[in-house]
Amino acid sequence: MxxxxxxxxxxxxxxxxxxxxxxxxxxxxxxxxxxxxxxxxxxxxxxxxxxxxxxxxxxxxxxxxxxxxxxxxxxxxxxxxxxxxxxxxxxxxxxxxxxxxxxxxxxxxxxxxxxxxxxxxxxxxxxxxxxxxxxxxxxxxxxxxxxxxxxxxxxxxxxxxxxxxxxxVTDDHLIDYVHQVKQQMVEHCGAPMDVEEMARLSGASYTRFYQVFKKHTGHSPLQYMTVARMNKALRLLANGPSSVTEVAHAVGYPDELYFSRLFKKHMGLSPTEYAACAKTRVANLCPVFGGDFKVLGLSPVLELQREWYTDSNKDKYYKQIEQCKPDLIFTAPVAEDVYRILSQIAPVVMIQWKGYSWKKRLQQIGSRLGIPTVAERWLAYFQVKVEHARGHLQRHLGEEPFLVVSALKPFYRVYGLQRMKVKDLFYDELRVKPPAAAEQITFWDVDSLADIASLDCGNILILAPASLPDEHCIRMEEEWLQLKRSRRQKHCIFIRHEEPLLYNASFYEGLMDQFVDHFIG
CATH class of the missing domain: 2.60.120.10 (Jelly Rolls)
Incomplete structure (x- = not known):
């Protein structure tokens, strides 16, 4: 005392x-x-x-x-x-x-x-x-x-x-330094990496730096850098005329033979084999799929807005698709007449996304493009992230139930257990404990936090778009804590995300990184 x-x-x-x-x-x-x-x-x-x-x-x-x-x-x-x-x-x-x-x-x-x-x-x-x-x-x-x-x-x-x-339980200055090192590894992955020098500059011992880095990322510094280099190599091989030698040098490997062996070990196929498959000209007619192509290292030659096929003047879109000369067209389910016209331009891959697992969709896209092992490798890497984030969540939140809510302008959306979107990441993968009130909800759109507070749960996890002003988030947090002031346990956690909120691999990876940063930082 x-x-x-x-x-x-x-x-x-x-x-x-x-x-x-x-x-x-x-x-x-x-x-x-x-x-x-x-x-x-x-x-x-x-x-x-x-x-x-x-x-x-x-x-x-x-x-x-x-x-x-x-x-x-x-x-x-x-x-x-x-x-x-x-x-x-x-x-x-x-x-x-x-x-x-x-x-x-x-x-x-x-x-x-x-x-x-x-x-x-x-x-x-x-x-x-x-x-x-x-x-x-x-x-x-x-x-x-x-x-x-x-x-x-x-x-x-x-x-x-x-x-x-x-x-x-944290080393604030060391965590901030690790965050800087992570950014530097991603942005300058072609530069030589000296982990001992990184540790020395952190002011901590090599062992302590290594421990904090792994706690923050789930990977050792060498593993994290290797993943960053392989991801950049995918993009360079897929989107540029660079040779394997040039790509190897660009991502920090002076020996192209060593790079080729390492690439095949991680991706399941050689750089040359991947580059050949990645040269397929893809027209992506469903923006939800964009984040799936991104994690595979691919950039479609054309991407159309969501539900373009509902436009009364669809001919302008058909013309755009035809002009880009695609080898494959990826789309969400469309009407038979639309499918028939698209099929005259190029082979069509029609993939369901509503109520369908984004992981299965990623595997389906990878298989159709001849790079299934790249999709499998990314999913394995994502699973490591999930398990890492789950450990932090359990240490910080324990068995406290949380509602998962999106702050959509101008309303809020509460996600329940009857809808796969969001549920599969937070309630299934991360094992956030759902409150009893979420069990019968598909999703519930409401005008105010007071409406959400009527549910029997003191904790809320808000998915907030990056454009939402910080002052607005502070007011929401203050309002929630006031609404639940009679409860002993009450929390309001914000996870920022880029807009729009899409159900794909890249988006979920970003959410996972934000989730870990919240609990460690």
């Missing part, structure tokens, strides 16, 4: 609230001096580096997260994302009673720490306090407004103390 007397002598005095807008790929520095501060990420995600003396700590802080800045520390806020970030700092003075006893530290007064720590926690309800915090100044204060803001400050401090008292 914390000593009671120092706590009773500790006082916090609100000073002001500052706003910082950090453009993409820019940074901002601030010195706390004699004050302490709580930072709140209002929009985007930032990398916060806290420096005090010779010590330094770094962590990625996402929208809706709060972090604590002690006095006499330097805070560097970097925005490495593709969108602008917005951060507010709530500054306050910590002191000890009686008056004149001098300043103190929020943590140092009763929770001594030898090492610098970057404390962070989640508190979305701060969003609804921002206007009050901005309005409150040191001059011409209204007593009621001043005490209201003071109550906010103590509430944030209480949440911070609660979070700080919990054991830390």
């Amino acid at each position: 914390h000593p009671v007397q120092p706590l009773r002598e500790l006082t916090l005095q609100y000073i002001d609230t500052c706003e910082y807008k950090v453009p993409q790929h820019r940074s901002h520095e601030t010195m706390t001096e004699e004050y302490e501060a709580f930072g709140f990420v209002l929009k985007g995600a930032v990398q916060v580096t806290l420096t005090a003396g010779q010590q330094q700590r770094t962590a990625k802080i996402s929208f809706g997260d709060v972090f604590f800045l002690p006095s006499s520390s330097l805070c560097t806020i970097r925005n490495k994302e593709k969108q602008p970030a917005q951060v507010i700092l709530i500054r306050f003075l910590t002191s000890m009673r009686p008056a004149g006893a001098g300043t103190a530290s929020l943590f140092g007064a009763f929770l001594p720490q030898k090492d610098l720590k970057l404390h962070r926690f989640r508190m979305p309800r701060i969003y609804s306090w921002i206007q009050d915090l901005w309005n409150e100044g040191l001059q011409q204060q209204e007593p009621s407004q001043y005490f209201q803001v003071q109550s906010y400050l103590y509430a944030i401090a209480a949440e911070c103390m609660s979070a700080a008292g919990k054991p830390s």
Whole structure:
């Protein structure tokens, strides 16, 4: 237990609230001096580096997260994302009673720490306090407004103390470094890789770096780099005139014979055999299939919008298809007259996707193109990801039931167990525990979170499109926690995704990566 007397002598005095807008790929520095501060990420995600003396700590802080800045520390806020970030700092003075006893530290007064720590926690309800915090100044204060803001400050401090008292299970700075290394491996997979040098630059031992990398990705650094290189090799062989030698060099293998052996080991066929099959000119008439072609390394010569065949003027689409001179046409089920016209242009592969497993569809596409082993290899790799994500989920969520919901503009869609889409990934693959309320639902479209809250479940997992503003997500989280305030266990988790929400391999792989990043980061 914390000593009671120092706590009773500790006082916090609100000073002001500052706003910082950090453009993409820019940074901002601030010195706390004699004050302490709580930072709140209002929009985007930032990398916060806290420096005090010779010590330094770094962590990625996402929208809706709060972090604590002690006095006499330097805070560097970097925005490495593709969108602008917005951060507010709530500054306050910590002191000890009686008056004149001098300043103190929020943590140092009763929770001594030898090492610098970057404390962070989640508190979305701060969003609804921002206007009050901005309005409150040191001059011409209204007593009621001043005490209201003071109550906010103590509430944030209480949440911070609660979070700080919990054991830390992550190495924030190392996780952020691993995330950077992953991006570098994918974007520069043709460059030489030295795992020992990566570990040295992380500031951790080789063993610790290796452990955190595998915990974050499910693979060793070498395995992860090999997968990145093989994926790029697929795209280069399928979409360019490059020779096997040129592709080998482009993905980091100076010995093309070694590359060919490694490629065949992973893909089940040689680079030359894959390239020959991948040269098939494919017209994809169903956008849902796009992510399936992508994971096979293929780029169709034509892709049409969804349900183009319902257009009264279909002739313009027939002309586009004919002009691209396809060897094969892939489409969702179409009427007999449409099928007959398409068949006159090229052989047609008609694949069902509604109510049909996306995994079986991927295998069907791979088999039709003569590259079934490439599809099988990708599915095996995806299964490793699933098992890795499942482990994180079970550690963080345990047996708590969750509703899976899409935030679609302007409504919400609740997914139940009577519909394969989404159910197969979250409730079947990841084994998220479904609430009893989901058992009889196919899908349920509602106008508000209050409608969803009528179901007997305190936890919600929201699939949010990347275009949905962070402020909107914070408000949704705050609203859900308020709606379920009487429940002891309540969670609101956001998983971002690219639009539109499609039922295919690439989309589900992205969801899986976001899922793991949420629990580890």
